[in-house]
Amino acid sequence: xxxxxxxxAFVEWLQRIGDNALIxxxxxxxxxxHAPVLEEDIALANQALxxxxxxxLWLGLAAEVEGRGRTADQLAYLRDAVEFRNLLxxxxxxxxxxxxxxxxxxxxAFHIELLRALKSSADPRVAExxxxxxxxxxxxxERSADLVVRLGDGTAESHARMEKALKSQWPYTxxxxxxxxxxxxxxxxGIAPLPSSLRPAWxxxxxxxxxxxxxxHPGEAFSHKGGKRGVHTEHLGFVLAExxxxxxxxxxxxx
Amino acid sequence: MYAQLVKSEGAKPxxxxxxxxxxxxxxxxxxxxxxxxxxxxxxxxxxxxxQIGQHAHSEIxxxxxxxNWITRAPTLERKAILLAKVQDEAGHGLYLYSAAETLGVxxxxxxxxxxxxxxxxxxxxxxxxxxxxxxxxxxxxxxxAAIMNQVPLQRTSYGPYSRAMIRICKEESFHQRQGYDIxxxxxxxxxxxxxxxxxxxxxxxxxxxxxxxxxxKDSVHSAxxxxxxxxxxxxxxxxxxxxxxxxxxxxxxxxSIPDESLAWNExxxxxxxxxxxxxxxxxxxxxxxxxxxxxxxxxxxxWEDGAWFRDGLMAHAEKAEARRRAARVxxx
Ligand SMILES: [Fe+2]
Ligand SMILES: [Fe+2]
Ligand SMILES: [Fe+2]
Numbered sequence: 110x111x112x113x114x115x116x117x118a119f120v121e122w123l124q125r126i127g128d129n130a131l132i133x134x135x136x137x138x139x140x141x142x143h144a145p146v147l148e149e150d151i152a153l154a155n156q157a158l159x160x161x162x163x164x165x166l167w168l169g170l171a172a173e174v175e176g177r178g179r180t181a182d183q184l185a186y187l188r189d190a191v192e193f194r195n196l197l198x199x200x201x202x203x204x205x206x207x208x209x210x211x212x213x214x215x216x217x218a219f220h221i222e223l224l225r226a227l228k229s230s231a232d233p234r235v236a237e238x239x240x241x242x243x244x245x246x247x248x249x250x251e252r253s254a255d256l257v258v259r260l261g262d263g264t265a266e267s268h269a270r271m272e273k274a275l276k277s278q279w280p281y282t283x284x285x286x287x288x289x290x291x292x293x294x295x296x297x298x299g300i301a302p303l304p305s306s307l308r309p310a311w312x313x314x315x316x317x318x319x320x321x322x323x324x325x326h327p328g329e330a331f332s333h334k335g336g337k338r339g340v341h342t343e344h345l346g347f348v349l350a351e352x353x354x355x356x357x358x359x360x361x362x363x364x
Numbered sequence: 365m366y367a368q369l370v371k372s373e374g375a376k377p378x379x380x381x382x383x384x385x386x387x388x389x390x391x392x393x394x395x396x397x398x399x400x401x402x403x404x405x406x407x408x409x410x411x412x413x414x415q416i417g418q419h420a421h422s423e424i425x426x427x428x429x430x431x432n433w434i435t436r437a438p439t440l441e442r443k444a445i446l447l448a449k450v451q452d453e454a455g456h457g458l459y460l461y462s463a464a465e466t467l468g469v470x471x472x473x474x475x476x477x478x479x480x481x482x483x484x485x486x487x488x489x490x491x492x493x494x495x496x497x498x499x500x501x502x503x504x505x506x507x508x509a510a511i512m513n514q515v516p517l518q519r520t521s522y523g524p525y526s527r528a529m530i531r532i533c534k535e536e537s538f539h540q541r542q543g544y545d546i547x548x549x550x551x552x553x554x555x556x557x558x559x560x561x562x563x564x565x566x567x568x569x570x571x572x573x574x575x576x577x578x579x580x581k582d583s584v585h586s587a588x589x590x591x592x593x594x595x596x597x598x599x600x601x602x603x604x605x606x607x608x609x610x611x612x613x614x615x616x617x618x619x620s621i622p623d624e625s626l627a628w629n630e631x632x633x634x635x636x637x638x639x640x641x642x643x644x645x646x647x648x649x650x651x652x653x654x655x656x657x658x659x660x661x662x663x664x665x666x667w668e669d670g671a672w673f674r675d676g677l678m679a680h681a682e683k684a685e686a687r688r689r690a691a692r693v694x695x696x
Pocket of ligand 2: 423452453456532536
């Protein structure tokens, strides 16, 4: 089945999902040692670790399908921003803890639906990675949804911060559900669902959680987009400058 | 080490002890564990709170120098290992604060003392991590020194502390191995990498030796703590053991220890080595290390910035409880 798929599109698609995990993992890892309570330090490090682990699997598969002898590390460390395929949402700076948490929740609610669907991918390698990642992400969503509820329905200040966070992250959620030619090719080959097909389930989760959190649903809004085709925000360049520093400064060294 | 210069209370000759205190000391001498609800001298409780608290603070401040390189780790695998390690350190902090809580002091009280400068954390975390090999050196030397101290503490007299140490030691040996593994790669790498490895060893060697605290002859608080089995070995014993273990490891790496007086002493069956500069140690303890301000500042900022988060969770818990109560009343 996978043989029937356009290989370039498959690699492109794998980079999208792998880059989401890598860049979000990077952002989450920036909190290490700086979280509001010790339990959050632990949880965030664990979450970053899960995401980096998933990125290794997705980018590893991307490199394998590409068949040019590259590795997951080479994809992570030696591509420039224009070659990255992550959603704009995940590269946004952390902001306060509320911003970080809202970004996480909105992404987790999408991520879980994607992984659930991928468990029945026509490509067994994709299905296998998805099954492993789904368990981790189910836990991420449980945590982020729970905290959004508690902080939304906490003090006036926590409510205000969560509302502000929701407003600022919301315009970056639409990109998750846009279909393009790569997505169509993946859906055609039975490898992945069309992103747009994940929207109703995501919308249900988000509406329920926001209602319980006493946060107003923002409704229809303008969508920023571009990450999936390599047109990023200014922030990604700095993420990569930091992340790739050693590999760039000492080419060919083994670490 | 993670607990340096812990002031010990109430050293008393046996003739001056009350019958309760004698019975307590005899239990310790028999190797019995003291559990939270049991009687203990006030000095024992206070000394333990200081020591466990200082150890807990060291674990959480210790996230920072290594956290400094997570976003720059050179491979995905190294990044994942470092994340796992830093997560472990935060977990160690959690076990230790819980152990301290059994002595009647809350985590928030201990943190308040850390933030106000009334409690310390290990001097080692006030040194910067300047190149990637520092992450190797920290695992190899700092976790290595921690293990040296903590393995005997698994047998400490206070039950919850001893059990926390047993859990922690399992993870620390993984930390040391990953650190040494980084050093092996660096030492066998390009000339630049090898230079980084040597530079890291040069900068971390003496601060690592300082982790064990001042020389025994200047350690005024050791005797009582050792009688209570809160401290198992003297500072100098542990430092010697650490040097003896580490010198061959450095040789294996092809790195040189920055000590011209380092020499094998056949008679004692160990290495003679130079003492660290103790004036530097006391300066760091007094707040004048290269990173004291950043480290403590980062922890205070995290705490202050997080106040709204903690208050929000508290308020929600109260609301949820009120709703449950109202529902119960309505159902009756
Ligand atoms: Fe996990
Ligand atoms: Fe630790
Ligand atoms: Fe450690």
